[in-house]
Amino acid sequence: MEQGRSKGITPRKVVLAPLDPVHDVGLKLIRRKLLERGHEVTLLPPDLSMEEIVARAKAMDPDFIMISRALSYGISELLAKFVDLCDAAGLREKAKLVAGGLSMKPVIAQELGFDAGFGPDTPVEAAVAYVEGQELDLSTGSRRREKADLTAGFTYKFLDSEIGYLCTTIAQQLIDWANKHTSSGVERARLRIEMESERDSNPGLYSTLRNDYASLTSGEVKEWYLTGKHVSHTRPITEKEAGYIRSLLKNADSIVIPRSQDILNDRNVFVQYGTGCPVMDAYHINLSVAWGARGVVHFDPSWGARNEGLLEQAWSHEHDGTVLTLDNLRLIKGGLIPGILWQVRAHRGLNTPETVVLAHLSGADLTKINIVYGSLGAGTDPERLTVDGVEAMRLAAQHNLPYDVVTNEELCGVPAAKAFAGMLIVATAGVLQGGRPLLQPLFANSPEGMVTGYTEHNFIDFNVAKMRVLSSIIDAPIWPGAPVGFLTQTQDRCQSSVMTALHAALALDSGATAVTIASSDEAYAGGPITAPARVDTLKATAAALRFFGEGGISPTPEAERIETELREGILEVLKKVAARGDFVASLYEGHLGDKEDGAYPGRSGKGTVTLKH
Amino acid sequence: MSIKHRILDGCDVETFILCKDVDEGKTLGLRLMAELGFEDADVVFCEMGGPGVRIRLRGYVYRPSADYQWYDQEV
């Protein structure tokens, strides 16, 4: 084994003594690492008496003596005696004594008289760091503080020129059409920008703009603007609650990160939050980040998509979804740990452009924009969402916010080929406007998978085929979700965590840039997600990644067949949409998903699109 | 103050209850949660196998938007 490889490290003399032959594996691992780093290491045989170990160590004059022994009440006296012998023999004039083994922990090491104690979960690196005199906090792992750029290195060039040509043609047509139209959603986004720039400096103008804004709202949101009546199930955030969030950020530097989760540091694992309460959200975000999440996704209430207009001020909501206001977002941002990626979703409803504005104003890193899913699976009128979606993409590009484009209409039953065609069209429209979209294919057991038999024998082939076909079409980041494993999880948290973890591992192994995971409560509908359920799947994902390592996951030859079918299907859909020559009409007419598939053009916002003057 | 108030949101109890079927298992599970003092309890998961159910019960101490008292008093 090569020695002395590490520069700038003072070589140390280390004696390793197993006091029990069964427990010398840890010492052998430590020996290997120490030798690699140029230290002089002697591993004593396991059958020596304590007196013999002391005598041999004395002859070697070491800097460190490390022993290993599984601890029990009876054994503890023997270890204490060993410490005494080393002390009386003068070894401690120079050498540090270290104990490792099952049940060992710092307080027990202290009581026994060792200079340090390492338990079974201590990584070998910690023992090496100790020998090299580095300060290593053994209670905590590490966390990257710099934000990942999920779109870095991607060219957005089409690798499949036939599909690329069709996507570009359709996308340009839809942009041209949208640019001639406007909506109340587009107008409110413009007003929100103006309002926020005048809010403090020009109260009079702000008030006028706010009245204009209120005139463009609907439902309970409108009522709040006009009368101040709270939207159902909401109440203002209290000062005490805001204080909870601020204290989280104050303690961000001392946050304990479980070392076992360090493997997630280089993976972009996202979790979704949206308990309704920004305080609970802040705690869930904080603990998710502690357990290895690199990004979080804001979920707003479903009524936020159906009402025209967004509230102002900070609100707590008694049901799922945290109210989307600039104040709420800023409050949550105030508890975010540096380095965490934060996505504010804008993708499916009547407030899409304005949400991009709020995402920008609150300092979000990412947003989410979609036209096809929102139109066919989430209840928004296709014409309206096309106008709003194009404006949202323009704003995102202007504010340098990357966004994902989902294919959640697959959950309704829309085949992946149609959903992917829609996603590629929208993403292309984004690129044409200078944006940086991320493709977000459903990575789950979709209805199509069940009906066609793609997922009958395993959950690998169909998902791998999706990743492969997208990678073969365009050089763009892929961020499967959302969350992965959808419809495979049950209410059993063990099964749920395993399914999530394996899907996450498969996605990352298949080249995903990022992945969004669910909690182990994913299939439980009886109440809000709890904190331990979030930890469950982050732990499971770290374990799955550790298990597969660089080993990889191999699909069967079936994946290749599905990939071919997907590509042919996408091409066929694109040809139909291109031939129709009207993207919005294609949405209504079912080219990107029809009623038979389970897709229904939404009606929310119908008739609200007007020609620009 | 009860230590329960330091629970961030919910407290899960996972166990195996001897019973004749899932319905009895759920009923016994919810009675157990009531005995433990959880007023807002639910069955998250319950599956019959062999002599009883593998069950996960949840008592919400704080649902979102509740009046959290995590740090109001020493525990």
Added chain:
Amino acid sequence: MRVIGIAGTAKNTGKTTTLVASIKFFAENQKMFITGIGYDGEDFDNLTGLPKPRVFVPEGAIVASALPLLESSDAKFTDLSDTGVRCALGRIFSGTATAPGQVVLAGPASTRDLSSVLAFAPDDSVVLLDGAFSRISPMVVADSLILATGAARSRDSHRIAREINAIDRIMGLPVVDGPGTGDVSGNGVSKMSGGLFLPGQGHELAWRLNGAGKAQTVYVTGIVNPQVFLEALEEINLNGHRDLTIVFDHPIMLLLSGDLLRWEEVFSANPEERLTVAVRASTELLGVTINPYTPTESGAGKYVATYVPPESFLGDIDGLTRIACTDIMFEGPGKLHSWLEKFLD
């Protein structure tokens, strides 16, 4: 500065109880510096999970412990000084309690580090040095020692009494001056380093006394195991010899290795004390505290607190030993206080 060590023959032999009673004795009139060589004062034992006596320090006491433990103590500390010594739980600081309160002691583990920490004790203070497990090596720095033993060491009161007598006899070995630097060899003096605790070392000692050198006095530095010493004695022909003397470092060097009862055989192998066994320095043994408590494993790694009958246990031991013994919980702290008064005198 004078140091009282509180050492045990095993874990759970009552060191903490003795420490707490000693702190109470000194609380009113004596400046105290309190530290320990292990970890003590926690609410529940780290190995058995059973409740432990808590350590309360009075206002004005100086405590040396790992900084995080001083900071989390309800006794507030002022004049915090970094001793420069690091233990498994962090840097050891000394500080003066500004209010009475519970404290957890995590102090220096080695003799060298202990000496560094004791440099922070005021000249006019009494140092209370808390032991850990059966560790005794750092107690060489103590001027006086209180030994804690009891049922956790053995439920057999006769065995405990025999061990106490052996320790008492070893602690009472005569103190002679060490060899000067000049008179190492010749003049009938020999020095042997490396102790007497491995097979074969007894042969070397015998050779020095019987062999070519014919030394009359051998200074042995290091740990002494009674079995190895016995082997030497068997080789040394004591009959017809003249004034042979073996000088060890400190009685504690004789207590670290091997079975304490094996020393009975050593003493009987030298019946008329033809061979003088002495030490270069010693520590006074003030008395022995007896504890009837012992944790008993109840299965699956769980422990329950059990007790031998305190009265008969103490009575048996006291009747068979020369040194003063007491059970503080059973008899009260009177005897302990008398030892501490003697120490102050």
